[in-house]
Amino acid sequence: MYKTGDLVVYGRTGVCQVEGVRREKDGRAFYALRPLYQSCDILTPVEGKVPIRPVISGEEADRLIDLIPTLEAKPVSGADPRALSSQYQAAIAACDCQELIRLTMSIYAKKKTAEREKRKFGAVDQRFMQEGESLLYGELGAALGLGPEEVPGYIGRRLGRGREGKTVP
Numbered sequence: 001m002y003k004t005g006d007l008v009v010y011g012r013t014g015v016c017q018v019e020g021v022r023r024e025k026d027g028r029a030f031y032a033l034r035p036l037y038q039s040c041d042i043l044t045p046v047e048g049k050v051p052i053r054p055v056i057s058g059e060e061a062d063r064l065i066d067l068i069p070t071l072e073a074k075p076v077s078g079a080d081p082r083a084l085s086s087q088y089q090a091a092i093a094a095c096d097c098q099e100l101i102r103l104t105m106s107i108y109a110k111k112k113t114a115e116r117e118k119r120k121f122g123a124v125d126q127r128f129m130q131e132g133e134s135l136l137y138g139e140l141g142a143a144l145g146l147g148p149e150e151v152p153g154y155i156g157r158r159l160g161r162g163r164e165g166k167t168v169p
Contacts, residue, residue: 001021001029001046002018002021002031002052002054003018003021004018004019004020004021005017005018006018006054007036007054007055007142008033008052008053008054008055009051009052009053009054009055009095009135009139010033010035010042010044010050010051010052011050011051011052011093011095012092012093012131012135013033013035013038013042014035014036014037014038014134014135014138014139015035015036015037015055015138015139015141015142016033016034016035016036016042017033017034017036018031018032018033019032019033019034019041020032021046022043028045028046029045029046029047030043030044030045030046031043031044031045031046031052036138036142037134037138037148051093051095053095055139055142055143056097056139056140056143057143058143058144058145060097060143061097061139061140061143061144062144062158064097064098064101064140065140065154065155065158065159066158066159067098067101068101068105068155068159069159071098071101071102071105072102073102073105073106073108073109074106074109081122081124084122084124084125085124085128088103088107088124088128088132089128091103091132092128092131092132092135097136097139097140100132100135100136101136103128103129103132104129104132104133104136107125107128107129107132108129110125111125111129134148136151137149137151137152140154140155
């Protein structure tokens with residue numbers, strides 16, 4: 001059970017601080033969460049369906065960033081926006097930083113291919129790239145003591161701006 005002050009990742013909301021645990025008269029326990037990057041409050045059952053896990057450590061964040069050049073960024077293809085959306089949702093629902101890195105790198109590669117071929121970049125791709133980056137940069141920022149907007153620069157500095165020709169998310 002998490003305690004007051006803990007930083008957790010709550011589903012697709014992203015990083016939240018545990019404000020407390022409340023017990024109902026029937027014995028059920030609820031977390032009171034405050035998202036770090038949104039202005040709302042969340043009350044969710046301790047044994048709820050939405051995944052909740054601790055934010056990774058700063059060391060884990062640096063290890064993940066160091067892995068970026070070794071990760072393959074294959075553009076996800078598919079003409080059917082529903083199938084594409086479903087595939088992207090599965091990656092985001094995994095609630096895993098490495099999957100978010102792969103997702104954002106893949107969509108970014110797709111965007112670069114579209115630009116190179118002078119094709120339009122799809123709205124579904126754009127939406128999921130933004131959501132993936134938001135979740136990823138939020139957690140990495142919380143782990144490293146940075147604001148989400150500082151994370152891309154940190155990644156670039158740590159990796160020397162995408163060495164080995166790999167795309168940096």
